[in-house]
Amino acid sequence: MAPTIAVVGGGPMGLAVAYQLALEGAKPVLLEADDRLGGMASSFKFAGQTLERYYHFHCLSDNAFFQLLKELGLEDQLRWRQTSMGFYMDGRLHRWGSAGSVLGFRRLPLLTRIRYLLHAARCLSLSNWQHLDGIRATDWLKTWLGAKGYSLLWRNLFAYKFYEHSDSLSAAWIWSRIRRLGQSRRWLKETLGYLEGGSHRWIDALEVRLRELGCEIQLSSPVEAIWSNGPGRGAVIRTPAGEHQFDAVISTVPLPLVAPMLEAGGADPTLVARYTSQTSVACACVVLQTRQPITTNFWTNINDERFAIPGIIEFSNLRPTQGHITYVPFYMPTSHPDYQRPDSSFITDSITCLKAINPNINDADVLTTHCSRYRYAQPVCGTHFIKSLPPDHPLPGITTVDTTIYYPEDRGISESIGYGRKLAKNFIRKRLWCN
Ligand SMILES: Cc1cc2nc3c(=O)[nH]c(=O)nc-3n(C[C@H](O)[C@H](O)[C@H](O)COP(=O)(O)OP(=O)(O)OC[C@H]3O[C@@H](n4cnc5c(N)ncnc54)[C@H](O)[C@@H]3O)c2cc1C
Known part of the structure; x- marks a missing residue:
């Protein structure tokens, strides 16, 4: 039976x-x-459309997803688009993500820019990750990028996602993240996917x-x-x-x-x-519909002490939507006092941040807002992680x-x-x- x-x-x-x-x-x-x-x-209903509660994109290596779409008769609904990244630092929006933009990023010493590209290439060529399991991500990145490179490029991204857990993440985990995105390229150009309609x-x-x-x-x-x-x-x-x-x-x-x-x-x-x-951080994710784009990027990393925001995701620069849709994630352990803040205060911070990135945006441009929360949004994968499971x-x-x-x-x-x-x-x- x-x-x-x-x-x-x-x-x-x-x-x-x-x-x-x-x-x-x-x-x-x-x-x-x-x-x-x-x-x-x-997903949920937002500004007259069905939208993901949290931004979601697909990479060229998402084979199990493609197979499922095929079985559901949806494979022809997958769309791919060349996307770009940015970096907001020192009150300025910089180009980021491509080899050319990294080499032209004068905020970093030339040697650090070269080390960054070598590290990216190493992440793509590496397939055996076991030796990285026992190494801390922060140590590994400092070794490759130097203290200054780490501090400018990574410190805030970790700090505003993992807070007190920043120093315990394993290098194997961060390697696989860098590799997944790095591999999603056609003719060296970042290429991300979405399902038509969501x-x-x-x-x-x-x-x-x-x-x-x-x-x-x-x-x-x-x-x-x-x-x-x-x-x-x-x-x-x-x-x-x-x-x-x-x-x-x-x-x-x-x-x-x-x-x-x-x-x-x-x-x-x-x-x-x-x-x-098992440790996990929560996410309060703000989504905003604005009259106009903030940038032309899909993803913009942020290194600015004024905002506890690791980056913004302009979803409409990937998938066509009604109005311009941007997600602003606030990750934090639930023990952090900010977790008690009401949704409205995360929304206010998000609007302030968008206005800083693009000074042409004003309050009247913000049409609709919402904040979703997920308690177990991101597991903290520390060193020797498998043994801890x-x-x-x-x-x-x-x-x-x-x-x-x-x-x-x-x-x-x-x-x-x-x-x-x-x-x-x-x-x-x-x-x-x-x-
Ligand atoms: C902000 C954010 C952005 C993301 N972006 C991407 C992206 O761009 N691309 C991508 O591929 N992935 C992305 N992800 C990750 C992706 O959403 C997850 O990997 C995926 O949803 C995990 O699916 P799951 O079923 O394993 O877990 P979950 O999605 O966590 O599902 C667990 C389910 O269990 C249910 N549940 C909990 N307790 C109980 C109970 N007691 N009884 C019954 N049910 C219960 C929950 O309600 C939930 O429905 C993102 C996630 C977040 C938070």
């Missing part, structure tokens, strides 16, 4: 796990806490396909507790609607959120502590994975889809629910 498997979390990974389980002949039941699917990749289109299409395949989808169903019935005897989950027995449970929610579920299910406190100890099969019949499982890759839609599908395929073919 086909196993019934609970998939906890309806973000890209949970959707992919459920999809592949259904294709393999299992009976998945998808449980999502929110009233919508998509997790970090979900990310909600693939999520909606997958929801339809899941229902056709017999997958049950339960929205507004937060899982409160999970426990195992012992080897080969399945597992139980509890939601506000009651207790439900399954042949297995696969959780795809951020690992720190698994801790209370296991604890409520009576798991050993030492096991629970391995989930609680809890086991992915903590108890018989229970699997717990999240975006950190594909470390050193950073969280990404394609990575979550690719990993989720591989996991589900293995799970059924190796009959892992019987263990």
